[in-house]
Amino acid sequence: MQLFTKVIIVFVFIGSIIGCSKPVLPNESMFEVGIDDLSDIQVNQPFKITGYLMNNSNYQWELWHGAGIFTYEIYDEEGTLVSQNQKMLFRDDIGxxxxxxPNESYRQNGEEHRSKEYYQFTITNPGRYKIKAKAEFKVSYEQLKYNYLITSDEIYIMIK
Incomplete structure:
Protein backbone atom coordinates (compact mmCIF):
# COMPACT_ATOMS: atom_id res chain seq x y z
CA MET A 1 0.00 0.00 0.00
CA GLN A 2 2.86 2.39 0.78
CA LEU A 3 4.35 1.75 -2.66
CA PHE A 4 1.03 2.58 -4.30
CA THR A 5 0.79 5.83 -2.34
CA LYS A 6 4.35 6.83 -3.31
CA VAL A 7 3.67 6.14 -6.98
CA ILE A 8 0.52 8.28 -6.87
CA ILE A 9 2.41 11.14 -5.16
CA VAL A 10 5.16 11.00 -7.81
CA PHE A 11 2.60 11.12 -10.64
CA VAL A 12 0.76 14.03 -9.01
CA PHE A 13 4.08 15.89 -8.57
CA ILE A 14 5.15 15.30 -12.21
CA GLY A 15 1.70 16.29 -13.46
CA SER A 16 1.77 19.54 -11.50
CA ILE A 17 5.21 20.42 -12.90
CA ILE A 18 4.11 19.74 -16.47
CA GLY A 19 0.79 21.52 -16.00
CA CYS A 20 2.37 24.61 -14.47
CA SER A 21 5.15 25.05 -17.00
CA LYS A 22 5.07 28.31 -18.94
CA PRO A 23 4.65 28.23 -22.70
CA VAL A 24 7.79 29.07 -24.65
CA LEU A 25 7.32 32.24 -26.66
CA PRO A 26 9.18 32.73 -29.94
CA ASN A 27 12.12 35.11 -29.82
CA GLU A 28 14.76 36.32 -32.26
CA SER A 29 17.54 34.19 -30.74
CA MET A 30 15.72 31.06 -31.92
CA PHE A 31 16.28 31.98 -35.57
CA GLU A 32 19.30 32.42 -37.80
CA VAL A 33 19.50 33.97 -41.26
CA GLY A 34 22.17 32.89 -43.72
CA ILE A 35 23.11 32.60 -47.36
CA ASP A 36 23.72 29.41 -49.31
CA ASP A 37 27.28 28.91 -50.51
CA LEU A 38 28.40 31.19 -53.33
CA SER A 39 31.44 30.11 -55.30
CA ASP A 40 33.10 30.71 -58.66
CA ILE A 41 31.36 34.00 -59.38
CA GLN A 42 32.66 35.79 -62.44
CA VAL A 43 32.60 39.46 -63.46
CA ASN A 44 29.59 40.35 -65.65
CA GLN A 45 28.00 36.93 -65.08
CA PRO A 46 24.65 36.83 -63.25
CA PHE A 47 24.54 34.83 -60.03
CA LYS A 48 21.68 33.96 -57.73
CA ILE A 49 21.67 34.47 -53.97
CA THR A 50 19.50 32.17 -51.89
CA GLY A 51 18.90 33.04 -48.27
CA TYR A 52 17.66 30.72 -45.58
CA LEU A 53 15.95 31.01 -42.23
CA MET A 54 17.06 28.40 -39.70
CA ASN A 55 14.96 27.41 -36.69
CA ASN A 56 17.55 26.75 -33.98
CA SER A 57 14.91 26.00 -31.35
CA ASN A 58 13.27 22.78 -30.24
CA TYR A 59 9.85 24.06 -31.26
CA GLN A 60 7.79 24.14 -34.43
CA TRP A 61 6.75 27.64 -35.51
CA GLU A 62 4.21 28.94 -38.01
CA LEU A 63 5.80 31.53 -40.32
CA TRP A 64 3.89 34.24 -42.12
CA HIS A 65 5.67 36.25 -44.80
CA GLY A 66 5.42 37.87 -48.19
CA ALA A 67 7.24 37.11 -51.43
CA GLY A 68 10.03 39.40 -50.26
CA ILE A 69 10.95 37.54 -47.06
CA PHE A 70 14.62 37.73 -48.11
CA THR A 71 16.42 40.83 -49.30
CA TYR A 72 20.13 41.07 -50.08
CA GLU A 73 22.76 43.78 -49.89
CA ILE A 74 26.15 43.68 -51.61
CA TYR A 75 28.97 46.05 -50.62
CA ASP A 76 32.30 46.64 -52.36
CA GLU A 77 35.69 46.79 -50.63
CA GLU A 78 35.14 50.45 -49.68
CA GLY A 79 31.83 49.61 -48.02
CA THR A 80 29.69 51.20 -50.74
CA LEU A 81 26.38 49.52 -51.50
CA VAL A 82 26.53 48.04 -55.00
CA SER A 83 23.49 49.15 -56.96
CA GLN A 84 21.95 47.04 -59.67
CA ASN A 85 20.87 48.48 -63.00
CA GLN A 86 17.20 47.60 -62.86
CA LYS A 87 14.64 49.64 -64.69
CA MET A 88 11.55 48.32 -62.99
CA LEU A 89 10.94 45.77 -60.25
CA PHE A 90 7.70 43.94 -59.65
CA ARG A 91 6.44 41.95 -56.70
CA ASP A 92 3.10 40.32 -55.99
CA ASP A 93 1.94 41.04 -52.49
CA ILE A 94 1.16 37.41 -51.89
CA GLY A 95 1.26 35.90 -48.43
CA PRO A 102 12.91 22.35 -35.08
CA ASN A 103 16.41 22.58 -36.57
CA GLU A 104 14.98 22.99 -40.06
CA SER A 105 15.92 25.64 -42.60
CA TYR A 106 13.47 27.46 -44.86
CA ARG A 107 14.26 28.85 -48.31
CA GLN A 108 11.76 30.88 -50.32
CA ASN A 109 13.07 33.55 -52.67
CA GLY A 110 9.58 34.29 -53.98
CA GLU A 111 10.89 33.65 -57.50
CA GLU A 112 7.49 33.16 -59.04
CA HIS A 113 6.14 36.34 -57.44
CA ARG A 114 8.85 38.97 -57.88
CA SER A 115 11.47 40.22 -60.32
CA LYS A 116 14.66 38.19 -60.52
CA GLU A 117 16.61 41.36 -59.74
CA TYR A 118 15.61 40.86 -56.09
CA TYR A 119 17.82 37.76 -55.88
CA GLN A 120 19.94 37.67 -59.07
CA PHE A 121 22.92 40.01 -59.28
CA THR A 122 25.71 40.92 -61.69
CA ILE A 123 28.98 42.47 -60.50
CA THR A 124 30.90 44.49 -63.09
CA ASN A 125 34.27 44.86 -61.32
CA PRO A 126 36.53 42.16 -59.88
CA GLY A 127 37.36 42.30 -56.18
CA ARG A 128 36.24 41.33 -52.72
CA TYR A 129 32.59 41.92 -51.82
CA LYS A 130 30.52 41.62 -48.66
CA ILE A 131 26.97 40.24 -48.77
CA LYS A 132 24.24 40.38 -46.13
CA ALA A 133 20.78 38.84 -46.17
CA LYS A 134 17.77 40.10 -44.27
CA ALA A 135 14.65 38.11 -43.49
CA GLU A 136 11.39 39.82 -42.57
CA PHE A 137 8.66 37.53 -41.27
CA LYS A 138 6.10 36.94 -38.55
CA VAL A 139 5.67 34.00 -36.23
CA SER A 140 2.11 33.15 -35.30
CA TYR A 141 1.74 31.66 -31.83
CA GLU A 142 -1.39 31.37 -29.71
CA GLN A 143 -3.32 33.84 -31.90
CA LEU A 144 -0.57 36.48 -31.64
CA LYS A 145 1.91 37.50 -34.32
CA TYR A 146 5.52 38.30 -33.50
CA ASN A 147 7.36 40.46 -36.08
CA TYR A 148 11.02 39.86 -36.92
CA LEU A 149 13.63 41.49 -39.11
CA ILE A 150 16.85 39.49 -38.77
CA THR A 151 20.13 40.17 -40.59
CA SER A 152 22.66 37.48 -41.44
CA ASP A 153 26.32 37.56 -40.61
CA GLU A 154 28.36 39.09 -43.41
CA ILE A 155 29.88 36.73 -45.92
CA TYR A 156 32.73 37.65 -48.22
CA ILE A 157 33.12 36.60 -51.83
CA MET A 158 35.78 37.15 -54.46
CA ILE A 159 34.66 38.16 -57.93
CA LYS A 160 37.16 37.15 -60.59
Missing part, protein backbone atom coordinates in the same frame (compact mmCIF):
# COMPACT_ATOMS: atom_id res chain seq x y z
CA UNK A 96 2.86 32.62 -47.44
CA UNK A 97 2.23 30.50 -44.37
CA UNK A 98 4.71 27.72 -43.61
CA UNK A 99 5.57 25.41 -40.73
CA UNK A 100 9.19 25.58 -39.63
CA UNK A 101 10.18 22.46 -37.76
Missing amino acids: YIAKLE
Whole structure:
Protein backbone atom coordinates (compact mmCIF):
# COMPACT_ATOMS: atom_id res chain seq x y z
CA MET A 1 0.00 0.00 0.00
CA GLN A 2 2.86 2.39 0.78
CA LEU A 3 4.35 1.75 -2.66
CA PHE A 4 1.03 2.58 -4.30
CA THR A 5 0.79 5.83 -2.34
CA LYS A 6 4.35 6.83 -3.31
CA VAL A 7 3.67 6.14 -6.98
CA ILE A 8 0.52 8.28 -6.87
CA ILE A 9 2.41 11.14 -5.16
CA VAL A 10 5.16 11.00 -7.81
CA PHE A 11 2.60 11.12 -10.64
CA VAL A 12 0.76 14.03 -9.01
CA PHE A 13 4.08 15.89 -8.57
CA ILE A 14 5.15 15.30 -12.21
CA GLY A 15 1.70 16.29 -13.46
CA SER A 16 1.77 19.54 -11.50
CA ILE A 17 5.21 20.42 -12.90
CA ILE A 18 4.11 19.74 -16.47
CA GLY A 19 0.79 21.52 -16.00
CA CYS A 20 2.37 24.61 -14.47
CA SER A 21 5.15 25.05 -17.00
CA LYS A 22 5.07 28.31 -18.94
CA PRO A 23 4.65 28.23 -22.70
CA VAL A 24 7.79 29.07 -24.65
CA LEU A 25 7.32 32.24 -26.66
CA PRO A 26 9.18 32.73 -29.94
CA ASN A 27 12.12 35.11 -29.82
CA GLU A 28 14.76 36.32 -32.26
CA SER A 29 17.54 34.19 -30.74
CA MET A 30 15.72 31.06 -31.92
CA PHE A 31 16.28 31.98 -35.57
CA GLU A 32 19.30 32.42 -37.80
CA VAL A 33 19.50 33.97 -41.26
CA GLY A 34 22.17 32.89 -43.72
CA ILE A 35 23.11 32.60 -47.36
CA ASP A 36 23.72 29.41 -49.31
CA ASP A 37 27.28 28.91 -50.51
CA LEU A 38 28.40 31.19 -53.33
CA SER A 39 31.44 30.11 -55.30
CA ASP A 40 33.10 30.71 -58.66
CA ILE A 41 31.36 34.00 -59.38
CA GLN A 42 32.66 35.79 -62.44
CA VAL A 43 32.60 39.46 -63.46
CA ASN A 44 29.59 40.35 -65.65
CA GLN A 45 28.00 36.93 -65.08
CA PRO A 46 24.65 36.83 -63.25
CA PHE A 47 24.54 34.83 -60.03
CA LYS A 48 21.68 33.96 -57.73
CA ILE A 49 21.67 34.47 -53.97
CA THR A 50 19.50 32.17 -51.89
CA GLY A 51 18.90 33.04 -48.27
CA TYR A 52 17.66 30.72 -45.58
CA LEU A 53 15.95 31.01 -42.23
CA MET A 54 17.06 28.40 -39.70
CA ASN A 55 14.96 27.41 -36.69
CA ASN A 56 17.55 26.75 -33.98
CA SER A 57 14.91 26.00 -31.35
CA ASN A 58 13.27 22.78 -30.24
CA TYR A 59 9.85 24.06 -31.26
CA GLN A 60 7.79 24.14 -34.43
CA TRP A 61 6.75 27.64 -35.51
CA GLU A 62 4.21 28.94 -38.01
CA LEU A 63 5.80 31.53 -40.32
CA TRP A 64 3.89 34.24 -42.12
CA HIS A 65 5.67 36.25 -44.80
CA GLY A 66 5.42 37.87 -48.19
CA ALA A 67 7.24 37.11 -51.43
CA GLY A 68 10.03 39.40 -50.26
CA ILE A 69 10.95 37.54 -47.06
CA PHE A 70 14.62 37.73 -48.11
CA THR A 71 16.42 40.83 -49.30
CA TYR A 72 20.13 41.07 -50.08
CA GLU A 73 22.76 43.78 -49.89
CA ILE A 74 26.15 43.68 -51.61
CA TYR A 75 28.97 46.05 -50.62
CA ASP A 76 32.30 46.64 -52.36
CA GLU A 77 35.69 46.79 -50.63
CA GLU A 78 35.14 50.45 -49.68
CA GLY A 79 31.83 49.61 -48.02
CA THR A 80 29.69 51.20 -50.74
CA LEU A 81 26.38 49.52 -51.50
CA VAL A 82 26.53 48.04 -55.00
CA SER A 83 23.49 49.15 -56.96
CA GLN A 84 21.95 47.04 -59.67
CA ASN A 85 20.87 48.48 -63.00
CA GLN A 86 17.20 47.60 -62.86
CA LYS A 87 14.64 49.64 -64.69
CA MET A 88 11.55 48.32 -62.99
CA LEU A 89 10.94 45.77 -60.25
CA PHE A 90 7.70 43.94 -59.65
CA ARG A 91 6.44 41.95 -56.70
CA ASP A 92 3.10 40.32 -55.99
CA ASP A 93 1.94 41.04 -52.49
CA ILE A 94 1.16 37.41 -51.89
CA GLY A 95 1.26 35.90 -48.43
CA TYR A 96 2.86 32.62 -47.44
CA ILE A 97 2.23 30.50 -44.37
CA ALA A 98 4.71 27.72 -43.61
CA LYS A 99 5.57 25.41 -40.73
CA LEU A 100 9.19 25.58 -39.63
CA GLU A 101 10.18 22.46 -37.76
CA PRO A 102 12.91 22.35 -35.08
CA ASN A 103 16.41 22.58 -36.57
CA GLU A 104 14.98 22.99 -40.06
CA SER A 105 15.92 25.64 -42.60
CA TYR A 106 13.47 27.46 -44.86
CA ARG A 107 14.26 28.85 -48.31
CA GLN A 108 11.76 30.88 -50.32
CA ASN A 109 13.07 33.55 -52.67
CA GLY A 110 9.58 34.29 -53.98
CA GLU A 111 10.89 33.65 -57.50
CA GLU A 112 7.49 33.16 -59.04
CA HIS A 113 6.14 36.34 -57.44
CA ARG A 114 8.85 38.97 -57.88
CA SER A 115 11.47 40.22 -60.32
CA LYS A 116 14.66 38.19 -60.52
CA GLU A 117 16.61 41.36 -59.74
CA TYR A 118 15.61 40.86 -56.09
CA TYR A 119 17.82 37.76 -55.88
CA GLN A 120 19.94 37.67 -59.07
CA PHE A 121 22.92 40.01 -59.28
CA THR A 122 25.71 40.92 -61.69
CA ILE A 123 28.98 42.47 -60.50
CA THR A 124 30.90 44.49 -63.09
CA ASN A 125 34.27 44.86 -61.32
CA PRO A 126 36.53 42.16 -59.88
CA GLY A 127 37.36 42.30 -56.18
CA ARG A 128 36.24 41.33 -52.72
CA TYR A 129 32.59 41.92 -51.82
CA LYS A 130 30.52 41.62 -48.66
CA ILE A 131 26.97 40.24 -48.77
CA LYS A 132 24.24 40.38 -46.13
CA ALA A 133 20.78 38.84 -46.17
CA LYS A 134 17.77 40.10 -44.27
CA ALA A 135 14.65 38.11 -43.49
CA GLU A 136 11.39 39.82 -42.57
CA PHE A 137 8.66 37.53 -41.27
CA LYS A 138 6.10 36.94 -38.55
CA VAL A 139 5.67 34.00 -36.23
CA SER A 140 2.11 33.15 -35.30
CA TYR A 141 1.74 31.66 -31.83
CA GLU A 142 -1.39 31.37 -29.71
CA GLN A 143 -3.32 33.84 -31.90
CA LEU A 144 -0.57 36.48 -31.64
CA LYS A 145 1.91 37.50 -34.32
CA TYR A 146 5.52 38.30 -33.50
CA ASN A 147 7.36 40.46 -36.08
CA TYR A 148 11.02 39.86 -36.92
CA LEU A 149 13.63 41.49 -39.11
CA ILE A 150 16.85 39.49 -38.77
CA THR A 151 20.13 40.17 -40.59
CA SER A 152 22.66 37.48 -41.44
CA ASP A 153 26.32 37.56 -40.61
CA GLU A 154 28.36 39.09 -43.41
CA ILE A 155 29.88 36.73 -45.92
CA TYR A 156 32.73 37.65 -48.22
CA ILE A 157 33.12 36.60 -51.83
CA MET A 158 35.78 37.15 -54.46
CA ILE A 159 34.66 38.16 -57.93
CA LYS A 160 37.16 37.15 -60.59
